[in-house]
Every structure is written in structure tokens, then in C-alpha cells.
Amino acid sequence: MSNKGADLDDVLVVHGGTPLEGEVQVRGAKNLVSKAMVAALLGTSSSTLKSVPRISDVDIVTGLLRVHGVEVELNGDTLYMDPSHVESAGTEEINVHAGSSRIPILFCGPLLHRLGKAFIPDLGGCNIGGRPIDYHIEALRKFGAVVDKTDKGMHLSAPQRLKGIQYELDYPSVGATEQILLTAVLAEGTTELRNAAIEPEIIDLICVLQQMGAIIQVHTNRVIEIVGVDELHGYSHRAVPDRIEAASWASAALATGGNVFVKGARQADMMTFLNVFRSIGGAYEVDDDPIEGGIRFWHPGGDLSPVALETNVHPGLMTDWQQPIVVALTQANGLSIMHETVYESRFGYTSELSQMGANIELYSQCLGGSHCRWGRRNFLHSAVIAGPTKLHGTDIQIPDLRAGFSHLIAALAAEGTSRIYGVDKFITRGYEDFETKLRGLGAHIVRPGTEEE
Numbered sequence: 001m002s003n004k005g006a007d008l009d010d011v012l013v014v015h016g017g018t019p020l021e022g023e024v025q026v027r028g029a030k031n032l033v034s035k036a037m038v039a040a041l042l043g044t045s046s047s048t049l050k051s052v053p054r055i056s057d058v059d060i061v062t063g064l065l066r067v068h069g070v071e072v073e074l075n076g077d078t079l080y081m082d083p084s085h086v087e088s089a090g091t092e093e094i095n096v097h098a099g100s101s102r103i104p105i106l107f108c109g110p111l112l113h114r115l116g117k118a119f120i121p122d123l124g125g126c127n128i129g130g131r132p133i134d135y136h137i138e139a140l141r142k143f144g145a146v147v148d149k150t151d152k153g154m155h156l157s158a159p160q161r162l163k164g165i166q167y168e169l170d171y172p173s174v175g176a177t178e179q180i181l182l183t184a185v186l187a188e189g190t191t192e193l194r195n196a197a198i199e200p201e202i203i204d205l206i207c208v209l210q211q212m213g214a215i216i217q218v219h220t221n222r223v224i225e226i227v228g229v230d231e232l233h234g235y236s237h238r239a240v241p242d243r244i245e246a247a248s249w250a251s252a253a254l255a256t257g258g259n260v261f262v263k264g265a266r267q268a269d270m271m272t273f274l275n276v277f278r279s280i281g282g283a284y285e286v287d288d289d290p291i292e293g294g295i296r297f298w299h300p301g302g303d304l305s306p307v308a309l310e311t312n313v314h315p316g317l318m319t320d321w322q323q324p325i326v327v328a329l330t331q332a333n334g335l336s337i338m339h340e341t342v343y344e345s346r347f348g349y350t351s352e353l354s355q356m357g358a359n360i361e362l363y364s365q366c367l368g369g370s371h372c373r374w375g376r377r378n379f380l381h382s383a384v385i386a387g388p389t390k391l392h393g394t395d396i397q398i399p400d401l402r403a404g405f406s407h408l409i410a411a412l413a414a415e416g417t418s419r420i421y422g423v424d425k426f427i428t429r430g431y432e433d434f435e436t437k438l439r440g441l442g443a444h445i446v447r448p449g450t451e452e453e
């Protein structure tokens with residue numbers, strides 16, 4: 001690894017080769033919690049969000065809400081948000097450093113409704129493809145917003161109350177669906193959104209909005225109908241559990257030959273992952289107790305089987321499950337295929353896996369499944385993984401959140417020592433207390449400079 005650009009203090013030393021065993025708890029999904037926090041801005045009274053994880057994306061959105069006059073307080077895992085002073089704060093500009101979060105763009109609709117204007121700086125986000133925002137801008141313009149793009153960001157204004165729209169997404173984008181929901185709920189008249197994303201986190205956001213007084217109907221065939229109302233109030237809601245974190249621990253159990261009970265994981269949201277986990281040769285058991293329940297994942301011994309998979313929008317295999325599954329597939333006996341159809345460039349992390357001894361080849365063709373948007377466009381979006389391969393420790397500068405956690409899983413499965421740079425910058429964005437959890441599972445990890453070293 002080149003140390004160029006690496007923060008040398010932001011490093012975790014992993015002594016691999018120990019099966020992970022024990023219990024971890026997952027709280028609310030990062031990709032719902034952050035959106036439900038934005039939704040609180042639409043209400044005239046206070047909201048309460050439960051099962052909030054302590055992750056840096058929550059801190060970022062807390063900062064963004066406070067800038068707009070929302071009082072935010074975290075007590076345990078319950079977040080209180082009081083938006084009654086948004087108009088008097090009058091801040092239309094997001095002037096908090098949002099790091100690599102893409103949440104600022106979802107402030108457009110709520111700020112336009114409350115203040116009539118907004119300024120959204122250029123967005124961050126994981127480096128996994130172009131990540132355009134054309135659907136967001138097109139839909140906001142249709143609602144009646146005036147959007148002026150500059151090289152620093154977007155100035156928006158609503159000369160009059162926004163009006164409901166008929167809109168069809170070219171692709172069922174999660175963020176664009178949320179943008180339209182958060183804008184349509186207070187727009188005048190009805191909005192019909194076709195080809196909408198219907199991920200569990202979106203359905204949970206709809207539950208939040210419904211509690212606030214919104215009228216939203218999810219029809220068959222990805223059609224969502226929103227009848228605009230004049231006012232919304234606060235909500236009290238428990239966030240849907242984080243199915244990406246749950247699948248990450250499950251994959252770590254499989255890759256290290258371990259046994260992990262993921263408390264809080266919910267079967268209904270993970271059905272596609274569970275099918276894949278079982279097809280590879282992993283075992284799991286569901287405990288559906290609403291408080292103490294979760295899913296136990298373990299490696300039952302014997303060979304793991306190769307599989308051909310492709311990522312897709314819900315109810316397909318989540319793109320954020322792809323990376324941890326690929327790490328587990330390096331231990332399967334034969335050739336596996338992973339076709340990534342959501343993002344064009346989400347295999348960058350495999351070069352570090354290859355450096356650790358994995359045998360992974362990337363292809364621009366659509367392998368092992370249907371033709372997707374990235375075929376014939378020179379994007380290396382299909383991977384062939386030949387296993388099983390012995391992984392060995394190495395030094396890694398992690399490139400983004402999900403890739404980073406997968407590098408961590410690979411380092412835990414590998415023989416020898418790895419130094420993982422960038423854990424504070426990236427992994428804390430989406431994994432609460434991951435070091436404590438890893439230690440609880442018996443992982444040998446060390447922060448250089450501490451007594452344990």
C-alpha cells in the first residue's frame with residue numbers, strides 16, 4: 001500500500017485467523033435514520049426517533065438540522081427533534097461540512113416548504129460510481145422549484161407553493177424516491193411516482209411520514225401516490241433495523257468460520273440475503289422475539305459452495321451486501337460470479353482482496369445474469385471469484401464505507417497481520433461501536449499506541 005494520503009493515526013491493526021464468535025446488536029438502519037431525521041424538519045411539532053445508532057452520519061445530520069434551528073438531543077438511543085424554530089432561524093444554506101454524506105440533498109423539499117429557498121453544497125458520498133442527481137433536479141423543477149446549479153452547489157427557490165407532479169423514474173433510485181416523498185407530502189395536490197424504489201427503509205420512511213399526517217399509498221408495480229396536505233406534525237417511531245450491518249456480521253461469521261448472533265436483525269428485510277447465505281453453505285436460525293430476537297449466523301463446517309449472483313433494487317440482492325458476500329465467496333470451493341447492476345464502479349475494493357491472495361477477475365460484460373445498464377460501456381461491473389484461497393494480512397487504505405468493512409472482514413479471515421487505514425473516517429459512518437463489537441466477538445484488533453499493542 002502507498003501511504004500517500006493516508007492518515008497514519010487512523011489505523012486499526014488486525015491479527016487475523018480467529019473465528020468470530022458471540023453476539024452483536026444492530027440498531028436502526030443508517031439509511032432510514034438519516035432520512036427520518038430530515039423528515040422531522042417537515043413537522044410543526046417535536047419528533048422522537050428510537051433505536052438510533054451512534055454513527056457519524058447521524059452526527060452530520062444532527063449538525064445540518066441544528067443549523068436550521070432544529071433542537072436535537074440524543075438520549076441513549078432515542079433522538080428528540082424540535083423543529084418549531086426553523087422559520088425564526090431562517091437559514092436556507094447548509095454550511096456544515098457534511099463529509100462524504102449525501103443526505104444534504106434531501107433537505108431541498110423540506111427547506112423549500114418551510115423557508116421558500118435552500119442552498120445545497122456539492123455532495124459527497126462513497127466513491128462507487130458517477131452518482132448523478134439528475135432525477136432529483138428534474139423532479140424538483142417539475143414541483144415548481146427554481147433550481148440554479150453553480151460550481152459550488154445548488155440554489156433553489158419556490159416562488160409559490162410547490163405543486164404535485166406525475167413523474168416516472170428511469171431507474172428506481174432510493175434517493176430520488178425519498179426526495180419526491182419528502183417534497184410531495186406538503187405540495188399542493190396529488191403526486192404520482194412511477195418506477196419508485198420500495199426498499200424497506202423507504203417503506204419505513206413512508207410510515208414516519210404517515211404518522212406525521214401524510215397521505216401516501218403504495219400501489220402495485222412500484223407506483224406511489226402522495227396526496228399533499230397543508231401541515232404535518234411530529235412523529236414517534238422506532239427505526240427499522242440495519243440490514244446492511246446485519247449482513248456484514250453474517251458474512252464475517254462465514255468468512256472466518258465463526259458463529260455470530262446478530263441481535264435485532266429481522267428476517268423479513270433480509271430474505272434475499274438469507275437465501276444467498278444458505279446457498280453458499282452458511283447456516284442461520286431466526287429468533288423472532290420482538291425484543292431479544294435476531295438471527296444467528298454460522299459456518300457449519302465443510303466446503304462453501306460457489307454461486308452466481310447479481311445485485312438489484314429491492315427485493316433483489318442489495319448492492320451494499322455485495323462486498324461482504326464477495327469476501328465470503330473467496331472461501332467457496334469453485335467459481336462464483338457477482339454481477340453488480342446498481343452502481344457502475346463498485347468493485348474497486350477487490351484489488352486489495354487480490355493483494356491478500358484472493359483470485360478475483362473483473363469484466364465489463366454482464367456475466368451470469370440479465371443485461372444491465374452498464375453492459376457494453378466498459379465499466380468493470382462483473383466479478384469472477386475463484387476459491388477457496390488462503391488470505392494473508394496486508395496494509396490497506398480503505399476507499400469507502402462498505403468496501404472498508406469488507407476489507408476488515410478479509411483481514412479478520414486472513415492469516416497474519418493487516419493494518420487498515422481510514423477506519424475512523426469511513427467505518428464509523430455506518431457501523432456503531434464496531435471496535436467494541438469486534439473485541440466482543442474475539443477478534444484480535446489493536447490501536448497502535450495503546451497499551452495492548
Ligand code: EPZ
Pocket residue numbers: 030031102103126129130131132133134135136171172173174175176197319320342343344401402430
Ligand atoms: C442509497 O444511495 C444508499 N445511501 C446507498 O447506500 C445504497 O447503496 C443505494 O441507495 C442503493 O440501495 C443512502 O441511503 C444514504 P440510488 P442513493 O439513488 O440513494 C442512479 C451506503 O453505504 N441515479 O438508489 O444515492 C445512481 O447513479 C450507501 O449505505 C441516477 O442515475 O442510491 C445509481 O446507479 C452507499 N440519477 C442508481 O441510480 C439520480 O438522480 C441507484 O442509486 C439518482 C440516482
